[in-house]
Amino acid sequence: GESVGLHLPTLSVQEGDNSIINCAYSNSASDYFIWYKQESGKGPQFIIDIRSNMDKRQGQRVTVLLNKTVKHLSLQIAATQPGDSAVYFCAENRRTGRRALTFGSGTRLQVQP
């Protein structure tokens, strides 16, 4: 079936390095994508979103890239800090069908001091 998935379950980076978390999606009808951060014991926290008519969007220390040709989404975190350690989820909002987000299984980011 169609789904949103992630390439790597765990990503370990050194403090100060840049992090890149990847996500593949298979539904070409999706028109909206979101990245969430989830810390232990808490709910998902919105980081950044992007619509399908865009290729790139920047926030504070984060950038989301969307490649519709290969159905790929990535989250880049600049100068990764220990507080960035969490599980990151991508989610898509499909243009047709159920009105809600479809989540990937998540990538755990571990920041080494």
Add this chain to the structure above:
Amino acid sequence: NAGVTQTPKFQVLKTGQSMTLQCAQDMNHNSMYWYRQDPGMGLRLIYYSASEGTTDKGEVPNGYNVSRLNKREFSLRLESAAPSQTSVYFCASSEVGGTGGNQPQHFGDGTRLSIL
């Protein structure tokens, strides 16, 4: 600003018992959602309410019922709890859901439910 508030935070039930999970949002959002999260997995949609007075099934609705009490509140009920329903339950809200307009969903901190 509390955002999305869920109660209780933790609950242990015996098989066959019933309970209602409560959710309230103070952002004046139209749409509300219930998800479950199992270990190592993403969130799966149980039910959602696109607007006050409407509810629809999500990906995994069996064993659950919902009530959109008013614009602020959206409750999830387990009529006869089963061990397979042990999970963390998250409520979320958004200004507008689905194809009507894409806005991010905002989540509560979850209810951790164990069924023995």
